[in-house]
Amino acid sequence: MAQDLGWKELPEGDTLKAGTAAQFHTGDWRSKKPVKDEKTCINCLFCYIYCPDSAVKVQDGKMIGIDYNYCKGCGICESVCPVKPVKAIKMVSER
Amino acid sequence: MVQVVAKTGNEAMAEAMRQINPDVVAAYPITPATEIVMIFSQFVADGLVNTQYVPVESEHSAMSATIAASAAGARAMTGTSSQGLALMYELLPIASALRLPIVMPEVNRALSGPINIHNDHSDTFAARDFGWIQIFSENSQEAYDNMLQAVRIAEHPKVKLPTMVTTDGFIISHCLEKIEVFEDDVVKNYVGKFPAYTNLLDLKNPVTLGALDLQNYYFEHRRQTAEAMKSAKEIILEVGKDFGKKFGREYGFFEEYKMDDAEMAIVCLGSIAGSAKSVVDEYREKGVKVGLMKIRVYRPFPAEEIASVLERMKAVAVVEKADGLAAKGGPLFDEIRSALYDKKKKPSVIDFIVGLGGREVTHKHLNEIFDELKDLAATGIVKELIQYKGVR
Amino acid sequence: MATIKELSLQEDRLTGGHRMCPGCGAPVIVRQVLMAVKEPVVIVSATGCLEVSTTIFPYSAWKVPFLHSAFENSAATMSGVEAAYTSLKKQGKIKDEIRFIAFGGDGGTYDIGFQSLSGAMERGHDMLYVCYDNQAYMNTSIQRSGATPRGASTTTEPAGKVKQGKVMTRKDLTECMVAHNIPYAAQSVCGDWRDLTKKVEKAMSIRGPKFINVLQPCQLGWGYPMDKTVELGKTAVDTCFWPLYEVENGKYTISYKPKDKKPLVDFLKPQSRFRHLFKPENAQLLSELQADVDKKWALLQKKAECFGA
Ligand code: SF4
Numbered sequence: 001m002a003q004d005l006g007w008k009e010l011p012e013g014d015t016l017k018a019g020t021a022a023q024f025h026t027g028d029w030r031s032k033k034p035v036k037d038e039k040t041c042i043n044c045l046f047c048y049i050y051c052p053d054s055a056v057k058v059q060d061g062k063m064i065g066i067d068y069n070y071c072k073g074c075g076i077c078e079s080v081c082p083v084k085p086v087k088a089i090k091m092v093s094e095r
Numbered sequence: 096m097v098q099v100v101a102k103t104g105n106e107a108m109a110e111a112m113r114q115i116n117p118d119v120v121a122a123y124p125i126t127p128a129t130e131i132v133m134i135f136s137q138f139v140a141d142g143l144v145n146t147q148y149v150p151v152e153s154e155h156s157a158m159s160a161t162i163a164a165s166a167a168g169a170r171a172m173t174g175t176s177s178q179g180l181a182l183m184y185e186l187l188p189i190a191s192a193l194r195l196p197i198v199m200p201e202v203n204r205a206l207s208g209p210i211n212i213h214n215d216h217s218d219t220f221a222a223r224d225f226g227w228i229q230i231f232s233e234n235s236q237e238a239y240d241n242m243l244q245a246v247r248i249a250e251h252p253k254v255k256l257p258t259m260v261t262t263d264g265f266i267i268s269h270c271l272e273k274i275e276v277f278e279d280d281v282v283k284n285y286v287g288k289f290p291a292y293t294n295l296l297d298l299k300n301p302v303t304l305g306a307l308d309l310q311n312y313y314f315e316h317r318r319q320t321a322e323a324m325k326s327a328k329e330i331i332l333e334v335g336k337d338f339g340k341k342f343g344r345e346y347g348f349f350e351e352y353k354m355d356d357a358e359m360a361i362v363c364l365g366s367i368a369g370s371a372k373s374v375v376d377e378y379r380e381k382g383v384k385v386g387l388m389k390i391r392v393y394r395p396f397p398a399e400e401i402a403s404v405l406e407r408m409k410a411v412a413v414v415e416k417a418d419g420l421a422a423k424g425g426p427l428f429d430e431i432r433s434a435l436y437d438k439k440k441k442p443s444v445i446d447f448i449v450g451l452g453g454r455e456v457t458h459k460h461l462n463e464i465f466d467e468l469k470d471l472a473a474t475g476i477v478k479e480l481i482q483y484k485g486v487r
Numbered sequence: 488m489a490t491i492k493e494l495s496l497q498e499d500r501l502t503g504g505h506r507m508c509p510g511c512g513a514p515v516i517v518r519q520v521l522m523a524v525k526e527p528v529v530i531v532s533a534t535g536c537l538e539v540s541t542t543i544f545p546y547s548a549w550k551v552p553f554l555h556s557a558f559e560n561s562a563a564t565m566s567g568v569e570a571a572y573t574s575l576k577k578q579g580k581i582k583d584e585i586r587f588i589a590f591g592g593d594g595g596t597y598d599i600g601f602q603s604l605s606g607a608m609e610r611g612h613d614m615l616y617v618c619y620d621n622q623a624y625m626n627t628s629i630q631r632s633g634a635t636p637r638g639a640s641t642t643t644e645p646a647g648k649v650k651q652g653k654v655m656t657r658k659d660l661t662e663c664m665v666a667h668n669i670p671y672a673a674q675s676v677c678g679d680w681r682d683l684t685k686k687v688e689k690a691m692s693i694r695g696p697k698f699i700n701v702l703q704p705c706q707l708g709w710g711y712p713m714d715k716t717v718e719l720g721k722t723a724v725d726t727c728f729w730p731l732y733e734v735e736n737g738k739y740t741i742s743y744k745p746k747d748k749k750p751l752v753d754f755l756k757p758q759s760r761f762r763h764l765f766k767p768e769n770a771q772l773l774s775e776l777q778a779d780v781d782k783k784w785a786l787l788q789k790k791a792e793c794f795g796a
């Protein structure tokens with residue numbers, strides 16, 4: 001929805017279409033970003049199931065990457081990644 | 096088509112609810128409105144309605160569930176009084192912000208404290224700025240008629256606002272009167288199908304209702320509600336007129352009694368109008384040109400319409416069953432005076448606060464009020480602007 | 488019991504783009520709960536972190552129908568939705584099989600919404616109520632709630648020179664719900680996806696009122712690094728500070744018994760809300776807290792023995 005609609009244009013009744021937050025990007029909250037190692041990832045999908053921001057992309061049961069539009073860089077994905085000794089997701093500085 | 100039956104105000108409202116046959120009723124008992132809920136529960140128990148009845152644990156939950164049911168696309172109703180309404184206050188503006196056409200019978204009872212179960216109008220007056228249409232009734236017949244019209248008004252596409260229909264606690268709610276009720280099918284056709292403008296259960300068009308508005312949207316949404324309240328005026332008149340055509344009793348924002356040639360007027364609302372009308376008759380016999388205005392629609396407040404009638408008067412006495420506790424008079428007085436402010440010719444207006452907590456408003460009280468009004472019309476001198484009548 | 492792979496096949500019902508804190512456990516709970524539901528679902532939420540952050544107009548993170556009305560009435564609100572559904576379905580106006588889930592934080596559930604929850608559970612509405620319990624009013628800056636554990640420092644019951652945070656023991660809401668004799672009451676955690684999704688799946692197979700109390704680590708209010716949310720949830724369980732169990736028609740089942748129960752300090756130490764407890768003068772309090780956990784854990788095991796399946 002376009003911002004700043006006037007009262008005449010706004011849909012009545014404090015009503016919103018579902019899922020519009022997809023248009024709101026929280027990626028710029030990040031100071032570190034998760035980077036995945038394609039080679040070591042075992043596709044356990046722990047990162048997917050514990051990401052608070054629905055930012056881990058999965059297709060056909062495979063972890064296919066991070067949606068940086070939403071990822072806030074919390075690092076939970078790295079922390080739950082079971083791959084040893086080096087995790088398949090590493091948090092790296094944005095700068 | 097019409098049946099004449101004896102019904103109390105509560106019975107009349109419960110009967111209207113049965114005929115409206117809402118999808119959901121969520122309610123909690125409170126004197127003097129309890130009977131509405133009791134009678135309706137029996138209708139549910141006897142399978143006379145399609146209603147899913149939710150016997151909630153408080154009025155707060157009653158209004159919460161009613162709001163939710165309405166948001167889910169159901170015709171939803173509840174009923175309450177006084178403290179019960181006060182417990183709902185938090186939610187009343189949420190119902191109007193969501194633009195839900197809930198209809199609620201409300202039996203006017205004094206607000207605590209001290210606790211009291213009898214009639215005055217402090218409960219609904221305190222709810223005046225919550226975006227609810229408020230329609231007052233003088234007797235059981237009006238209560239019944241108003242309930243039916245409330246559905247048409249609330250559910251009108253230009254309105255979509257919650258509406259409460261009030262009666263005076265005990266005086267109307269428990270007083271048996273002969274009223275006309277229509278056949279079930281007639282009411283069914285009259286109220287029609289519920290339009291469900293908002294439908295949380297529509298899985299194909301999922302919505303989010305009740306989102307957080309920050310500084311950038313709250314004002315616009317409030318304005319929408321205010322504008323809807325304003326457009327409700329036209330619909331209230333339309334529905335009132337149409338009701339007259341269909342059923343022989345026409346309704347407007349207010350009733351004018353012997354106002355055509357009146358030089359002074361009493362303004363009141365609710366059951367007190369009945370006895371005040373007979374006092375008008377007495378004074379008319381004595382040659383006093385007095386009339387009466389009985390406010391039916393308190394919200395949206397028909398300020399211009401009221402003022403354009405009252406501007407012709409020399410003096411006006413507002414008689415109301417609520418007190419501003421050191422505001423500039425009672426709420427009705429305040430708004431009527433303000434409505435008259437823009438008129439070139441303004442009558443003197445005085446306020447009588449009467450009947451708090453069910454205190455009887457006697458013939459003697461009314462006589463004193465009429466005498467003072469007569470004096471005011473003659474002299475233009477306001478002796479006391481705001482007076483309590485009937486307090487020791 | 489679905490695998491993660493199976494759960495991942497359903498499109499996420501909560502989008503990114505919401506404004507919860509980074510590393511917040513609440514959206515993790517919501518995502519896992521919704522993943523475990525196969526049927527169409529309608530959501531109600533109490534006012535709180537979750538609701539304000541996911542529905543800042545004009546952006547809603549909910550892809551499924553969602554209703555918020557006030558703080559203390561999530562359960563009553565869902566009662567109304569469910570009543571509307573039942574009525575319209577009976578009248579043939581709705582055909583779909585819909586599930587109903589109400590969310591509330593601990594403030595909206597243990598405290599201000601307790602009556603509404605109790606009423607809805609007693610009336611037997613077909614709904615699942617999920618409390619995301621982060622043990623304080625986090626949305627308004629960490630005020631104590633009935634769920635705040637003894638000894639925790641909050642902004643309205645802070646640790647100071649003469650007081651060591653919260654004085655009273657927290658309310659045991661899960662047991663309150665068990666006492667409502669509802670068909671299903673359970674405790675789960677943000678930190679064990681398998682436990683939570685399994686419990687939701689079970690709840691969805693039962694008609695009537697269900698309640699799941701989910702402990703939700705909160706990096707802001709508890710004071711720990713934001714990537715440790717899941718880890719801390721696990722530690723709460725491994726220390727038996729927050730046992731995982733369920734009560735189905737009165738039958739207690741402990742979902743997980745730690746092989747070696749960790750000391751409570753393992754859970755307390757990483758959190759700044761408990762920092763003051765580690766002063767030497769608070770050793771006694773610390774041991775009382777441990778004793779309390781031990782006592783409750785023993786009692787729960789007893790219940791499972793006596794009222795087990
Ligand atoms: S850093 Fe946090 S938000 Fe980003 S993908 Fe990982 S878990 Fe999700």
Ligand code: SF4
Pocket residue numbers: 036040041042043044045046047048063077080081082083088089
């Ligand atoms: S948690 Fe690690 S191994 Fe598992 S899918 Fe994510 S990146 Fe791959």
